[in-house]
Amino acid sequence: MARSNTLAARRDFLKFLAASPYVAALGGVAAFLPEGVLAQNPPDSSGVITDPAQAFAVFDFEEAAHRKVPAGHWAYMASGVDDDATLRANREAFQHVQLRPRRLRDATHVDMRVELFGTVYNSPIFLCPTGGERSFHPGGELAVARAAQARGTLQILSTMTSTPVEEVNQALGRPTWYQLYAPDSWDVCEKLLRRVEASGCSVIALTVDVTTGRNLETYSRTRPKDLHQCAACHDSEPGRSAKEHPMYDGINMTGVNSVNPAMDWAFVDRLRKFWRGTLLLKGIDTREDARLCVEHGLDGILVSNHGGRATETARATLEALPEIVDEVRNRLPVLVDSGFRRGTDVFKALALGAKAVGIGRPFLWGLGAFGQAGVDRVIDILQGELHLAMANCGTRTLAEITRAYVATPDWKL
Numbered sequence: 001m002a003r004s005n006t007l008a009a010r011r012d013f014l015k016f017l018a019a020s021p022y023v024a025a026l027g028g029v030a031a032f033l034p035e036g037v038l039a040q041n042p043p044d045s046s047g048v049i050t051d052p053a054q055a056f057a058v059f060d061f062e063e064a065a066h067r068k069v070p071a072g073h074w075a076y077m078a079s080g081v082d083d084d085a086t087l088r089a090n091r092e093a094f095q096h097v098q099l100r101p102r103r104l105r106d107a108t109h110v111d112m113r114v115e116l117f118g119t120v121y122n123s124p125i126f127l128c129p130t131g132g133e134r135s136f137h138p139g140g141e142l143a144v145a146r147a148a149q150a151r152g153t154l155q156i157l158s159t160m161t162s163t164p165v166e167e168v169n170q171a172l173g174r175p176t177w178y179q180l181y182a183p184d185s186w187d188v189c190e191k192l193l194r195r196v197e198a199s200g201c202s203v204i205a206l207t208v209d210v211t212t213g214r215n216l217e218t219y220s221r222t223r224p225k226d227l228h229q230c231a232a233c234h235d236s237e238p239g240r241s242a243k244e245h246p247m248y249d250g251i252n253m254t255g256v257n258s259v260n261p262a263m264d265w266a267f268v269d270r271l272r273k274f275w276r277g278t279l280l281l282k283g284i285d286t287r288e289d290a291r292l293c294v295e296h297g298l299d300g301i302l303v304s305n306h307g308g309r310a311t312e313t314a315r316a317t318l319e320a321l322p323e324i325v326d327e328v329r330n331r332l333p334v335l336v337d338s339g340f341r342r343g344t345d346v347f348k349a350l351a352l353g354a355k356a357v358g359i360g361r362p363f364l365w366g367l368g369a370f371g372q373a374g375v376d377r378v379i380d381i382l383q384g385e386l387h388l389a390m391a392n393c394g395t396r397t398l399a400e401i402t403r404a405y406v407a408t409p410d411w412k413l
Contacts, residue, residue, distance in 0.1 A: 022158050052370050052377035058341055058362040061378060065136070065368030072223045073135040077364055080216035080308035086315065087308030090339025093316030097348045098407040105394030110387050114335070114356055114398055117203055117278050117299070119174070120358075122152030123383045124398060125346055127375075128307075128337050128360040129179035131160030132244065136368040143367060145171035147375035151383065153358070156205060161190070164246045166201045168230040175200035179282060181207055182267070183253075184260035191251050193275060202277035202298070205302055206268070209283025209310040213260045216309070268296055280335070283310065285320040294331050301328065303336040307360050320350060325353030343385020350398060351406040374397070 005146040020021040023265055033131040049055055049064050066074055081088030098107055103257040127148055134140030149172050169175050178201045182189050196204070260267070280300035281293055293301050303317045303324055304310075317338040325334050336349050337358030346357045359382065366374030395401045403413075 007036070035356075049369070051367070052373045055377055055381060058215045058365065058378050058381055061365035061374055064370070065365040069136050069368040072257075073132075074368075075219050075223040076132075076216075077136070077361065079216060079222065080149060080312075081214045081310065082217055082312035084218055084308065086305055086310075086312050087339075089316045089364045090305070090308055090318070091316075092294045093318040093339065094342075094345050094348060094406060095245045096410040097318065097352070098401035098409070099344065099347070099389075099393060100405050100407055101392055102394035102405070105396070107136055107391035107394060107396060109396060110390050112383065112387060112390065115155065115299075116356060119154075121154050122346060122348060122375070123355040123386060125379065125382050125386065126335075126356050126358050127156065127159035127363055127379075128155040128358040130360050130364060131158045132162045132214050133364070133367060134162035136364055137371045139367070139371045142161070143166045143372035144363065144375050145169075145176070147363075147379060148371050149173045150376055153379055156358070157201075159247055160245050161247060161372075162244070164249075165196060165201065169199055169201070175202060177201065177203040179207055182260050182271070182284070183256050183258050184262065185256045186270070188251055188253065188256050190274065192247060195279070197275075204277060204281070205280045205282040206271065206273075206276055207282045207306075208263065209260050209285075209306055211263050212308060213259075214306075214313075241262045265292060265296060273299055278348065284324065285313070285315070285317060286324040290327040290334075291326040294328055300333045300335065303334060303354075303360070304358075305338050307338045311329040318345075319411065321349060321352050321354060322411075337406055343382055343387070346382065346386050347389040347401065348406055349392065350401045351403055353403070 010263055044407055048067065049060050049156055052061075054240050055061060058226060070075075094361045114121055114124040127144060128262050132140075133144055137143060141157065145155055145168050147153075155167055155168075155172055155176045156179050158179050159181040161168065165176065165178065178196045180189075180192070180196075183192075193204070268281070278299045280296055281289075282302040283295060283306065284290055285300045285305060301324060303321050305313060305315075305317055305320075317336050321334070321336050328334060333355040334353060335356045335358065337360060340349070340357055340359050341362060349357045359378075362382070363375050363378050366376075366378035368374070370377070390396070390401070391407050393401075397404065
């Protein structure tokens with residue numbers, strides 16, 4: 001009985017912390033606990049949410065999803081590269097950006113809408129491309145699309161989608177943006193792009209940060225040792241077989257790699273000439289490459305380190321963001337992802353110059369735990385937190401959010 005009471009008290013205290021805007025501003029519940037305690041001491045089953053409505057914060061979905069998603073799939077999604085230093089840096093960076101709220105501003109009406117390449121979305125929070133979403137829930141990309149449609153949210157679809165783009169667009173009610181892993185065959189690349197264009201997609205985000213591979217050490221250490229059960233779905237490492245990905249259907253992938261280690265700016269120029277729609281680069285994190293994006297006629301930049309799953313830079317995208325924004329000087333929009341978990345996190349990125357902010361693992365937690373309803377609730381929570389942050393800081397529109405609303409005493413901006 002004493003242990004039960006202690007656990008109940010601990011759960012109540014964590015829920016109190018999760019609901020506090022002051023805790024959110026300081027980096028969330030994790031900032032108040034020893035490193036790793038949440039992962040090493042998960043709550044007992046009575047403390048795991050059983051309904052999306054029970055969630056106070058997106059973190060509440062993590063353990064609920066962990067208990068439902070197959071162990072190998074969970075290990076692949078949750079891990080970073082090398083020592084996971086970049087994975088941790090993405091979260092730790094928010095503690096180095098402080099809010100500077102302005103008081104006595106009428107915040108009766110807060111407008112979170114954002115226009116991106118001719119389409120208006122209900123908020124600047126978008127859903128990042130994540131491969132094989134059916135590995136987390138049978139509804140997969142369709143469940144995500146329906147939640148995005150209900151919340152007026154931008155969805156970016158991965159080349160490694162487990163559901164064809166045509167079906168996802170139908171569920172979303174409009175074309176997604178399409179994230180492109182450019183294969184090392186231009187002929188295959190053209191075939192992919194023609195199919196994407198025919199489906200109605202007009203925005204491509206070319207990923208440039210994992211063209212030469214990555215060291216998924218934590219995944220290799222934490223995945224199940226017996227992989228025989230995986231053979232039913234995979235004939236190689238997750239994500240590496242074209243047979244798993246319907247976007248390659250009808251395309252001869254013999255001898256073709258799904259990523260191109262020889263990709264360079266000449267390739268970008270060729271792609272820019274071929275693709276008649278909007279073209280962004282995903283994975284830019286230095287001012288030098290941002291300058292080249294402008295010079296090569298790109299339409300936008302997505303500052304990303306693949307959620308800590310590309311190069312082990314140990315540098316957060318939030319820290320890289322200001323130099324890129326300063327370099328492009330409003331000549332093209334700058335988006336950012338990696339590590340965002342709170343509405344205050346999103347606000348900080350907007351204040352540092354981002355046009356929109358992407359989430360990845362949080363909506364996968366929602367998907368893995370409850371399917372479409374979980375994704376919907378994750379978006380709902382983050383949009384609500386951003387709305388509150390904007391109101392509390394005295395900003396009624398996204399255009400009003402500037403660097404005047406944040407302080408970065410530890411960074412030289």
